[in-house]
Amino acid sequence: xxxxxxxxxxRRGIPGAQFVEDVETYLTQxxxxxxxxxxxxxxxxxxxxxxxxxxxxxxRDLQAKIPDIEKCxxxxxxxxxxxxxxxxxxxxxxxxxxxxxRASIDESDSVCLWLGANVMLEYSxxxxxxxxxxxxxxxKASLEVLIADLQFLRDQVTITQxxxxxxxxxxxxxxxxxxxxGAAKDL
Amino acid sequence: xxxxxxxxxxxxxxxxxxxxxxxxxxxxNRFHDLEEEIKAAKESNENLEDAGNELILxxxxxxxxxxxxxxxxxxxxxxxxxxxEMKELTTKNLxxxxxxxxxxxxxxxxxxxxxxxxxxDSINLEED
Numbered sequence: 001x002x003x004x005x006x007x008x009x010x011r012r013g014i015p016g017a018q019f020v021e022d023v024e025t026y027l028t029q030x031x032x033x034x035x036x037x038x039x040x041x042x043x044x045x046x047x048x049x050x051x052x053x054x055x056x057x058x059x060r061d062l063q064a065k066i067p068d069i070e071k072c073x074x075x076x077x078x079x080x081x082x083x084x085x086x087x088x089x090x091x092x093x094x095x096x097x098x099x100x101x102r103a104s105i106d107e108s109d110s111v112c113l114w115l116g117a118n119v120m121l122e123y124s125x126x127x128x129x130x131x132x133x134x135x136x137x138x139x140k141a142s143l144e145v146l147i148a149d150l151q152f153l154r155d156q157v158t159i160t161q162x163x164x165x166x167x168x169x170x171x172x173x174x175x176x177x178x179x180x181x182g183a184a185k186d187l
Numbered sequence: 188x189x190x191x192x193x194x195x196x197x198x199x200x201x202x203x204x205x206x207x208x209x210x211x212x213x214x215x216n217r218f219h220d221l222e223e224e225i226k227a228a229k230e231s232n233e234n235l236e237d238a239g240n241e242l243i244l245x246x247x248x249x250x251x252x253x254x255x256x257x258x259x260x261x262x263x264x265x266x267x268x269x270x271x272e273m274k275e276l277t278t279k280n281l282x283x284x285x286x287x288x289x290x291x292x293x294x295x296x297x298x299x300x301x302x303x304x305x306x307x308d309s310i311n312l313e314e315d
Contacts, residue, residue, distance in 0.1 A: 019205055075255040090260040092251055100258075154216060155209040162208060166200060 011152045014051055017044070017159040023170040034171045041164050048157045055150050062143045069136045073129065076111055080125045083107055198306055211298045211312060214291050221288050228281040235274045242267055 009016050020026040027037060082089045082105075089105040112122045113131065123131065242250065242263060251258035252266050261269075299312050 019202055021202070071255040075257075078254050078259065091254075092258040092260075094256065103257075151213055151216075154212060158209050158212045159205060162200065162205060 012149055014048075014149070014153055014156065015044075017156040017163070019159055020163050020166065023167055027167075034167060037167055038164060041160055041167070045157065045160050045164075048153060048160070052150070052153055052157070055146060055153065059143070059146050059150065062139055062146065066136065066139050066143070069132055069139060072113075073132045073136070076125055076128050076132065079105070079108065079111060080129075083109070083125070198309060204302070204305060207298055207302055208310075211295060211302065214295050214298070218288070218291050218295070221284055221291065225281065225284045225288065228277055228284055232274065232277045232281060235270055235277060239267070239270050239274065242270065 018026075027034065030037065032040065079089065084107075086107065088107065091103050091105060092100045093103055095101045110122050110124050111128050112120045113128055114120050245263070248263055249260050250263055250266050252261040252269070253259075302310055302312060
């Protein structure tokens with residue numbers, strides 16, 4: 001699940017968040033003061049948010065596409081099961097919003113698939129099933145990759161949030177120490 | 188989920204702790220997705236249940252059965268078997284989702300124990 005190395009670098013263009021072992025060392029090494037470190041991290045969080053939105057939109061698209069393909073497969077298999085029975089398939093279909101008409105679909109060896117970009121192609125039922133099946137598998141595979149991307153992204157967000165909280169706490173702690181020593185001197 | 192904290196004293200956070208927090212975040216996300224999926228699965232199950240009941244009451248021999256975008260005219264007994272099959276599928280799916288939810292909740296409870304033991308009040312793993 002979670003990657004085992006602290007230096008998970010990047011995944012599909014998403015930069016990995018650096019895990020900070022020790023706040024003080026991190027600040028000296030990166031040459032940043034508390035405020036610029038915090039604003040750098042906040043900016044990073046903002047960027048992660050943008051990517052998250054993009055990925056979520058892609059996820060929604062795919063999640064809508066999968067049932068669509070399944071529906072198409074269902075229709076093709078219905079047509080195929082009618083083959084050889086000699087009966088026509090009677091179906092009510094929508095010709096316009098809320099208006100239905102009746103169609104009689106004669107036994108047929110082929111269906112036309114809408115391929116997009118104003119192109120429709122005639123396939124035999126077997127070929128159509130194979131093509132739709134392949135599309136379905138591709139869509140499922142991309143969804144899996146996408147979910148993994150989202151998980152990676154959210155891990156980076158969590159790491160960054162924890163780092164922000166720790167830098168902030170460290171700063172508060174330092175101020176208290178300075179105040180305490182300052183007060184001691186005044187005495 | 189929040190990890191913001193305002194305590195003064197710093198508990199050292201190791202990479203292992205960070206991984207536990209990440210894992211908890213993932214589980215929490217999955218938990219919310221699951222809730223949605225379970226809701227949808229229950230709904231489709233109920234719909235199929237209703238359809239099955241209506242089918243028993245009707246005396247029509249041929250019913251209109253939605254396949255894709257169209258309503259095909261299908262003999263009643265064939266629709267009955269198809270609905271039964273679909274119901275079986277959604278019931279199985281629902282069971283699988285419920286099981287995953289149980290497993291996720293127990294993993295989250297485990298991680299909560301570990302993380303609260305180390306960080307105490309400095310970490311907040313509860314929903315708002």
